[in-house]
Amino acid sequence: LKGAQLRAARACRSVRSRHGAPACRACSCTRSTQARRGEASMEAAAAMRADTSAVRAVSVLWALWQWSKVQLRAYRDVAPLAGLAFAWWRRYAAERQLREGHFMEQCTFLMVNVEGLRKDVATRVSVPTLFSRTLRELTFHNAQMAKIINEAAARTTKRWPFLSLRSEGWLVMANINAHILEVCSSWGHAAAFCGQEVEIVEVIYALVNDRTTTSRRQLRVYLVPASQLRALPPEDELDLRRGSRRSAYTILQKMAALYTPPPTDEHTLADNGVTSGLSSGMGRTWLVVPKAAGAAACSASAPSPVGAGLAIQSAL
Numbered sequence: 001l002k003g004a005q006l007r008a009a010r011a012c013r014s015v016r017s018r019h020g021a022p023a024c025r026a027c028s029c030t031r032s033t034q035a036r037r038g039e040a041s042m043e044a045a046a047a048m049r050a051d052t053s054a055v056r057a058v059s060v061l062w063a064l065w066q067w068s069k070v071q072l073r074a075y076r077d078v079a080p081l082a083g084l085a086f087a088w089w090r091r092y093a094a095e096r097q098l099r100e101g102h103f104m105e106q107c108t109f110l111m112v113n114v115e116g117l118r119k120d121v122a123t124r125v126s127v128p129t130l131f132s133r134t135l136r137e138l139t140f141h142n143a144q145m146a147k148i149i150n151e152a153a154a155r156t157t158k159r160w161p162f163l164s165l166r167s168e169g170w171l172v173m174a175n176i177n178a179h180i181l182e183v184c185s186s187w188g189h190a191a192a193f194c195g196q197e198v199e200i201v202e203v204i205y206a207l208v209n210d211r212t213t214t215s216r217r218q219l220r221v222y223l224v225p226a227s228q229l230r231a232l233p234p235e236d237e238l239d240l241r242r243g244s245r246r247s248a249y250t251i252l253q254k255m256a257a258l259y260t261p262p263p264t265d266e267h268t269l270a271d272n273g274v275t276s277g278l279s280s281g282m283g284r285t286w287l288v289v290p291k292a293a294g295a296a297a298c299s300a301s302a303p304s305p306v307g308a309g310l311a312i313q314s315a316l
Contacts (some may be wrong), residue, residue, distance in 0.1 A: 104153060104209075107219040108132045109180065112248045114228040117238040127248045131183050135219070139175060148172070152281075153209040153219060161208040161251065162281035170275045173283035176207060176221055177274050180285055188288030197291045202226040206255050206282045210247055222251050226284070232256045258282065 109130040116126030139145040149172060152163040165172050180203075181189075192198045205223040232252060240246040258279040262272045274283045 104150065104218060105135045106132060107135060107138050107207075107221060109183075109221045109223065110248065112222055112224045112252060114224065114232065114252070117240070117245055117249065118233070119237065119239045121239075127244050130223070131179075133179060138179065139172075145172060145175070149207075149219070156209040156211065158211045160254075161210050161212075162254070162279065163207050163209060164280045165207075166280065169280045170273075172207070173275050176205065177283060177285045180205065180221075180223070180287075185286075185288045188290060191290040192288055198288050199291050201287045201289065202284060203287055204229055204255060204259060204278075204282065204284050206251065208251055208281065210251065212250070213243065213247055222248060222255070224252055224255070226259075226261070229256050229259055230261055255282065 109132065111128050111130050113124065113126050113128070115121065116124035135146050135149065139149065145168070148165065148168050149163065152165050155164060156162070163172075188198050202225070203223050204226050205221050207219065207221050209217070209219055211217065229252065235249070238245075238249060240249055259282075260277055262277060272284065274285065276284075278284065
């Protein structure tokens with residue numbers, strides 16, 4: 001009986017090998033046995049493929065390491081020459097900017113006094129320089145913001161000198177506002193804090209790259225009182241013989257065309273933001289200055305200028 005079973009099993013295997021039959025009734029082979037054998041063979045094939053992939057990955061990494069060592073040896077030989085070439089190029093670029101008068105890494109803040117531009121004024125400073133900042137100082141050492149300003153400055157033209165800062169404009173204008181208040185309003189805020197009478201002056205400013213200047217081209221921030229910008233006099237009433245005066249007046253004309261005065265209600269003064277209702281590259285601020293000696297005292301019904309100054313300070 002045992003010999004008969006062995007012969008039947010051999011016959012079953014030979015039949016399966018020729019015809020692919022799933023099982024044979026003449027022996028003890030079952031479908032579950034065949035499934036286990038199939039799973040074992042699949043696992044063995046998968047393990048073999050994994051081993052092959054691992055060997056292949058190791059060989060690729062080894063080849064990459066050999067190539068990297070060659071490149072590092074080559075870079076070690078070339079690096080000193082590359083450093084010298086880069087230093088020479090930076091020096092040449094700086095000399096060329098000096099010859100051409102391009103100082104785009106510097107920003108100058110200019111206050112334009114429109115009354116000082118009139119012909120009938122004998123001696124008055126019309127376009128005084130308030131202060132200067134490097135581009136890194138202007139952006140508080142933020143390299144990404146400095147890159148945005150440089151790219152916007154490169155897009156300006158002679159007809160449109162304002163920097164188009166797009167969605168990042170409010171942040172750049174806020175940084176400029178911080179510099180202006182630090183230099184021009186700190187003493188006024190201190191006077192208001194100490195209970196002195198102060199005056200609040202709305203000022204409009206614009207960040208421009210004036211390409212019409214011939215002596216020196218750099219980033220400029222022009223500041224002008226909003227009251228003067230609303231009533232800009234015609235050109236024939238002004239003395240514009242100097243290039244700086246003409247450039248400043250040209251910028252003011254473009255600013256006046258873009259400027260829409262906010263409501264005059266004093267309760268909405270602090271509600272106007274730095275860039276609210278203004279074109280890209282323009283901003284507004286409020287300078288707080290102590291009142292001159294002998295100025296008329298405020299009426300009892302009017303709001304306290306000290307409280308107004310502190311309100312503006314807190315809003316900024």
